[in-house]
Amino acid sequence: MRLIAVPLARARPTSHPITTFVAQTASRAAEKAAADAAAKPNNGANPPKLPFTTRMLNKASAFWIDLGRTDQTSTFDWKRRTYVLGERLMDRIEYQEWALKGIDPAMGPHLIRRERKDADSPEATNGGIPKLDHVPLLYPPSLLEPERLLKSLKNLTDHRTPHHYRRFWYCVVGMPITIPFALVPVVPNLPFFYLVYRAWSHWKAYKSSQYLSTLIGQDRVRPTESKDLDAIFAQASPPVDASSPEASNKETETTATTSTSNPAQNEHMLLLTHHIPMLMDKMEFPEWVQADLRRARLQVEKSIAENKLDELESSAENESQESKK
Template sequence: MRLFALPLTRARPGHSALVYYLAHFPPPKLPQKPETWASRLVKSAAHKAADTWDRWGKAPASNWKYKVHSFGVNAQARLEFEELALKAIHPSWGPPIPSGGKGAKELESSNGARTIQIPLIHPTSFGPIVKRPPLKDLEAYANFRAPKHQRLFWLYAIASPFTLPFTLIPIIPNIPFFFCVWRAWSNYRAFKAATYLSDLVASKAVIGAPSAQLEAIYSDSISRLRQSNMHNSEPSMVLDKTAITLLIEAFMLPPEISHELDRAIEQTALRTAKTDPTPEKKR
């Protein structure tokens, strides 16, 4: 398992730096087991739901199916990149955390060596950019996101039963119910991932891994952003889209990560472009 701390913006007075925390690990090689009827049923339902969703996207623009599909696509696009990054973390794929959560002792073997070492790869200039050490920022990030997603999970979970009266409307599915269930499940996954990261840091399983190769990518990115900046001030952004391709190639990351990093950069640009941006709650 590898963790990447990728600054997107500089820390400014009253504004924390935005950092994309990427977790990468290969899917576990599980032994092949006979497929049960329950797994076949779930797989069949998932395929049917995906096919239905695709058909709705191909319906006429005036049809309610197309409008629902467009709403779903737009809702997905508006999700915070932090939530999407957390949802991509599968705690079951990573190293197990000993019972005790944040009170767990440092993971050590009998000879005192750490049994688990997860590198947190970051540019060497992370500290000057973010104004906080990488491990401290990861800890603050996880501790901020976990309760936020836990609150949202309960909000949507509690709200979902109140949408049941919409089932009385003929023909049209109960869209509010499915939306609440989807948002509850999404926030639950983000909450579990943030808790997992917090426990990894508390167990001292994560170690800082400054990378000169990543620093070179950031240095070139900042140079490009300075050249394209119309003002004389230092640009807030530190990572551009050109750097994403170099990052993926340099660290042999899956190509699909490019889409998520593109989304993160676009959202970050919108946040920093506001005349009086509302900073993320101080971590």
């Protein structure tokens, strides 16, 4: 497993950027190969059974995707309405929670250190990424400083570990309150299922934050410079084909629109729209990372529009309102 630091924005030119993190346990090619292998028949043999939690998540994902289908009808159009509302609620979940949920402790180094020969052996790999006794933290050196980056990551876990633990129990306590909604005909008990999902989400983020905090405490998160990340964030505008006159006209229109609308956002934002597909391609992120980066960017843009960027920066420096209480 490795972590990739993605700078989002900064309040001032001299301040350290607000950053999100992407946990990567396998390359996109390795995940696709594993999925293809699982889909192929195994000469009559029974395929390996997935863990219970994975099977339940797959069923829930399939059910959710089915709700969003446009080729089916439902009473009061509740399926499509539920899907649209649910997607809006997903976008409101804090990007820090999405980042933590992407960390799978089972794919990272064990907290109880194994024999070094096990960690260094060629078999100790996962999807082409070596399974080391530490976690590399890749970052663009032109934008981020390793010491402050580690401090920001530690502050994130210090704040998020108790936060998600409390929210988990809030959701558990709220589940019985939703029982009367089961009496509504046709429509399932959506508030109950939402609280179940949020409880699972908070619990997963809590365990991941706890795990990451322990790794940091054991000095097993190692900042590593990445020239690839530097090259991506050096792209101030989307790369276009200069030989195409249509592309040239489009670039001119896009540049003019960007320079005249929301100049404050342009000044503060570091993760621009065209950086996301570049990151996906160069770093070989899984497909779900694209949605996480999009949410993080939109949430930071909203903070800039509401003049809350300083507050967000203070939160990253462990001065959030909740930690002061």
